[in-house]
Amino acid sequence: MADWITGRVKARKTWSDNLFSLVVDAKVAPFIAGQFTKLALHTDDKKVARAYSYVNAPGQDPEFYLITIPEGQLTPHLASLKVGDELLVQRTAAGFLTLNEVPPGRDLWLMATGTGVGPFVSILAEGRCWEQFENIILVHGVRYADELGYRRRIAELTEGRRRFQYVPFVSREDADEAQTGRITHAIADGRLEHKTGLAFTPEHSRIMLCGNPQMVHDTITELKAKGLQKHLRRKPGQILMENYW
Secondary structure, eight states: OOOEEEEEEEEEEEOSSSEEEEEEEOOOOOOOTTOEEEEEEEETTEEEEEEEEOOSOTTSOOEEEEEOOTTOSSHHHHHTOOTTOEEEEESSOBOSOSGGGSOOOSEEEEEEEGGGGHHHHHHHHHOTHHHHOSEEEEEEEESSGGGOTTHHHHHHHTTTOTTEEEEEEESSSOOTTSEESOHHHHHHTSHHHHHHTOOOOTTTEEEEEEEOHHHHHHHHHHHHTTTOOBOBTTBOOSEEEEEOO
16 A cells, blocks of 8 residues: 655746646655655546656655646646645655666766656755766756756756766757757767767766656667666666656
């Protein structure tokens, strides 16, 4: 049985027509940066629940980054919540997209599409990553520039970190300070390595992927072509991933 507790919306932010964040007042159990929990509402006489990653560092108010799916059973209702409204939160977190699972290396690549950037914001905020890796590169792919959520928070969390690089990609329009196109294409043609000055190698590179399943699949394919492999506990590799629906 899931351990559901009642939370209240403490704050909300709208990023674009279909992207928003909720900060929730809820006494959740301690979690590890990168993990997810579930949010739920009672709609049409049934409880609908979906998994969402924590964006906040452990110990801070729970925060979630969401996209409204118009035909979805839950997100349109979550999108209509106002400050003070109640929702259900699963108290205990889950998931293995955490630094605990990443083998030692020199370069940590955090690659996300859309709301998949959420767990990486949590990892940057928690801060242990700065001690474990020499270089950290956050690569965030979206369709339109206004979907680059948490850009200011990322800048604040990484201020003064000379070994950090933020590389946004926008695929459907030209945008200032962003690369044009898709992350996977930039891996395949070498643009991402050229942009960052860092090569993908089994020795140095550790990659955490979070995004839509097609992006995750295609990125793994391109990284395998460069000699990297998925990480398994029984067979250590370089790539950890989480499909975001």
